[in-house]
Amino acid sequence: MRGSQAVLVRTPVIRSLAPLALLAALVLSGCSVGPSAPSASPSATASAATAAPAAAPVLHPDGSAEDNLPLFSAVVARVWAGESRVKGVAYIDALTAAGFARADMQVTADETTVGNPAESIQFSVRWGQDKCLVGQVGPSTGDPVTSVLPQVDGGKCLIGKTAPVGP
DSSP: OHHHHHHHHHHHHHHHHHHHHHHHHHHHHTOOSSSOOOOOOHHHHHHHHTOOOOOOOOOOTTSOHHHHHHHHHHHHHHHHTSTTTTOHHHHHHHHHHTTOOGGGEEEOOSBOTTSOBOSOEEEEEEETTTEEEEEEESTTTOSOEEEEEEOBTTTBSSOSOOBOOOO
16 A cells, blocks of 8 residues: 555656656757747858958057057967967067067067076067057966056166167
């Protein structure tokens, strides 16, 4: 008798859970009750696939340092992805090619005083009267880091001895 009572008690519970189980199965399978949503037409799918990619960042000579950070960051990422990733001059040359003024740049040495590769290299572009675009790369940095920072005393962006950036 005890066994049959257990069956009688479970049966209403199972029956009451059946609609919930069916609803969960429909939700999880992506099915819906009622008319299905229209699918995208082949022409709509094709036009979405051929949408124009985001425009490449450009130099904004009259813009703020923040306006020019996307281009600065893109140039840094491109150099970092190349073979000259640990050479400070590679960043200076690439930033110059992108339109930044070489005369406003600073870079730290890419070798230590005893000739070992530097753990990190910093480079900068002075922007306006009070801002700097600053980048840092190297084995100890991981991914490149770029930011807009205030200038330090004397209109410089980097503190300490820096390497020549060339003409």
